[in-house]
Amino acid sequence: MPVQIVLASREAVPLLDNQPGIRIVVLEDILAAAPTSLAAHPSASSADSAIILFTSGSTGKPKGVEIRHSSLLNLLLAAKQLLDFQPGDTWLALTTITFDISENELLMPLMTGGCVEIGEEGLTADGIQLAARIAGCKPTHIQATPSTFKALLAASWQGDPALCLVSAGEALSRDLAEQLLPKCQELWNL
Numbered sequence: 001m002p003v004q005i006v007l008a009s010r011e012a013v014p015l016l017d018n019q020p021g022i023r024i025v026v027l028e029d030i031l032a033a034a035p036t037s038l039a040a041h042p043s044a045s046s047a048d049s050a051i052i053l054f055t056s057g058s059t060g061k062p063k064g065v066e067i068r069h070s071s072l073l074n075l076l077l078a079a080k081q082l083l084d085f086q087p088g089d090t091w092l093a094l095t096t097i098t099f100d101i102s103e104n105e106l107l108m109p110l111m112t113g114g115c116v117e118i119g120e121e122g123l124t125a126d127g128i129q130l131a132a133r134i135a136g137c138k139p140t141h142i143q144a145t146p147s148t149f150k151a152l153l154a155a156s157w158q159g160d161p162a163l164c165l166v167s168a169g170e171a172l173s174r175d176l177a178e179q180l181l182p183k184c185q186e187l188w189n190l
Contacts, residue, residue, distance in 0.1 A: 046070035053100045076108045083141060083164055083188065087113030092139035094119045094130075094148065101168045101190070105143055124148040127155030134160070143190075145169040146176050159183025166190060 005023045008016060013024060049066040079085070085108060093105035093116050109116045117137040123130050124144060130152055134142065143166035144152075153176075165180060168190035180187050 044069060046073070051103070054098065072103060072107075075103065076111060079104045079108050080112050083166065085109065085112050085114055085141060088115075089140040090115040090117055090137065091141045091143075092117045092119055092134065092137060094124050094142065094144050095169075099169070101143060104166075109141075125151065127151035127153070127157065131155045131157040134163075140164060141166065143168055146172050149176060149180055153179055157183070161185055164188070 004021070005025055006016060007025050007027060010026050010028045013026060016024060018024065046069045048069055050069040050072045051067045052064045053067060054062045054064050085091070089109065089112070091105050091109045091114060093102070095102040095105055097106070106116055108114075117133075117139060119130075119133060123133060124147075127148075127150075130148070134152075134157070138160070140162065141164045146167055147170060149165070149167060159180075159182070161184070163184045164186050165184045166188045167177075167180075172189045177187060177189065
């Protein structure tokens with residue numbers, strides 16, 4: 001799906017290439033219309049919490065873990081550099097937003113000038129639908145579990161020689177890595 005809305009500061013609007021069918025929403029206009037309590041800009045430092053993620057609870061009870069702005073930014077900048085994500089690249093986001101590795105998929109492309117295609121719920125469980133989604137949106141990057149990559153291979157997915165695959169969330173076996181490598185430009189094991 002092409003971009004339909006762009007959120008920008010008033011200062012950035014003249015820099016945008018106004019395309020027909022794209023609505024530009026000015027951030028300052030939203031803030032001016034918001035209640036005073038929402039329009040306030042509290043200051044934040046790099047040591048402040050950016051997000052709270054919850055552990056799986058595998059040791060008994062899930063715990064909230066605070067992630068500082070500096071830690072999140074370091075992760076995103078490292079991912080951008082290591083995965084060579086460029087403006088104009090597209091990441092097909094398959095990870096549930098509550099899982100810690102979703103930040104790479106959702107935030108890094110946006111801070112880089114790239115695009116995020118958000119996969120539909122349940123897409124990772126159906127290799128045939130996932131292969132069709134990949135063919136349709138032609139992402140440059142995909143992050144998934146080895147189980148999802150196995151489902152893709154079982155669906156006779158042909159791959160893409162320009163695609164960067166990131167495996168995370170489970171152990172990536174050597175056998176699976178050897179099957180994936182000929183189907184992509186590069187494969188990362190997190």
